[in-house]
Amino acid sequence: MVGNIDIGLARAAPVRAGLAARTVAVTGGAGFIGSHLCDAILESGARVVCIDNFHTGRWENIHHLIDRPGFDVLEHDIAHPLPASLPRFDQIYNFACPASPVHYQSDRVRTALTCAQGAMNVLERAAQDAAAVLHASTSEVYGDPEIHPQSEDYFGNVNPVGPRSCYDEGKRFAETLLTDFAAQADLDVRIIRIFNTYGPRMRPDDGRVVSNFVTQALEGETITVYGDGAQTRSFCFVDDLVRGCLKAMNTPRGLPGPVNLGNPCETTVGELAELIVAMTGSRSEVSYRPLPVDDPRRRRPDIRRARELLGWSPEVPLREGLERTIHYFMGESRRLYAPVGSGAAMAAASPM
Numbered sequence: 001m002v003g004n005i006d007i008g009l010a011r012a013a014p015v016r017a018g019l020a021a022r023t024v025a026v027t028g029g030a031g032f033i034g035s036h037l038c039d040a041i042l043e044s045g046a047r048v049v050c051i052d053n054f055h056t057g058r059w060e061n062i063h064h065l066i067d068r069p070g071f072d073v074l075e076h077d078i079a080h081p082l083p084a085s086l087p088r089f090d091q092i093y094n095f096a097c098p099a100s101p102v103h104y105q106s107d108r109v110r111t112a113l114t115c116a117q118g119a120m121n122v123l124e125r126a127a128q129d130a131a132a133v134l135h136a137s138t139s140e141v142y143g144d145p146e147i148h149p150q151s152e153d154y155f156g157n158v159n160p161v162g163p164r165s166c167y168d169e170g171k172r173f174a175e176t177l178l179t180d181f182a183a184q185a186d187l188d189v190r191i192i193r194i195f196n197t198y199g200p201r202m203r204p205d206d207g208r209v210v211s212n213f214v215t216q217a218l219e220g221e222t223i224t225v226y227g228d229g230a231q232t233r234s235f236c237f238v239d240d241l242v243r244g245c246l247k248a249m250n251t252p253r254g255l256p257g258p259v260n261l262g263n264p265c266e267t268t269v270g271e272l273a274e275l276i277v278a279m280t281g282s283r284s285e286v287s288y289r290p291l292p293v294d295d296p297r298r299r300r301p302d303i304r305r306a307r308e309l310l311g312w313s314p315e316v317p318l319r320e321g322l323e324r325t326i327h328y329f330m331g332e333s334r335r336l337y338a339p340v341g342s343g344a345a346m347a348a349a350s351p352m
């Protein structure tokens with residue numbers, strides 16, 4: 001925990017009635033999506049233990065929670081077994097893995113082990129505690145898809161030995177491991193496949209398209225589009241995604257197999273660049289570079305299962321979500337690029 005694991009656990013106070021007895025772990029809880037999950041679960045009245053090795057997670061994402069009753073932080077890598085001194089968990093949200101190509105490709109072996117051994121360590125702890133597990137898988141399991149949109153019964157088109165394989169195949173293997181372990185141990189495991197998600201607390205250096213375009217536009221730099229801009233993505237605002245995660249974990253009948261969570265509204269990368277330039281009032285120009293190896297040409301989720309099983313669909317329009325994201329990055333720019341003596345952080349992470 002912060003400073004000392006026993007001290008951190010000792011200061012956790014009882015929280016609101018209803019879910020007060022529920023203790024929830026969020027691995028990757030200091031990350032972009034994980035920190036928003038911590039917010040929402042804590043607000044529900046549960047006790048939250050945020051577990052993160054801070055490889056890509058950031059203290060800034062959870063600093064507003066540090067002094068909240070019922071919230072604790074453990075700096076730990078889930079590639080190693082979870083400490084026995086942790087409390088018994090009722091639920092474990094497994095979100096611990098770098099999710100952007102820049103970060104997961106920086107140490108491919110570590111990424112693969114986080115997907116595989118990390119999932120195994122979570123499962124073993126869940127079996128010990130009789131805890132339900134919600135596992136964050138990804139649309140990357142579909143690879144460069146040959147069908148469109150992508151439904152959960154599509155097996156994918158993934159290169160097992162490409163530069164993205166540590167993540168793509170790591171997540172595919174994790175789904176196999178979770179499914180088989182759950183069947184053998186009679187464990188409650190739910191799997192979601194997350195499509196492109198954006199919003200506040202994205203890292204400016206994570207190399208993903210929204211954060212790239214916004215930071216480049218705000219700094220007046222050239223907008224870098226990989227490929228001809230005709231490739232598509234479906235962008236889901238983080239609040240919608242978190243709402244779907246909570247529904248997936250807490251639906252009483254469980255989930256019979258993976259469920260896509262994403263926005264079915266498809267946008268070309270070129271259109272996104274033009275929209276962000278217009279919304280920021282930037283004078284940035286657009287340059288085109290070769291498409292990375294195995295980068296998907298089209299991506300759009302079929303969310304019929306999420307609608308039927310969870311009653312979930314995204315609600316935040318792209319323009320509204322981008323407004324909130326741009327506002328966040330404007331604050332990040334002021335913090336990261338503040339002059340000496342301002343009290344703000346001075347080291348800037350340059351956009352990819």
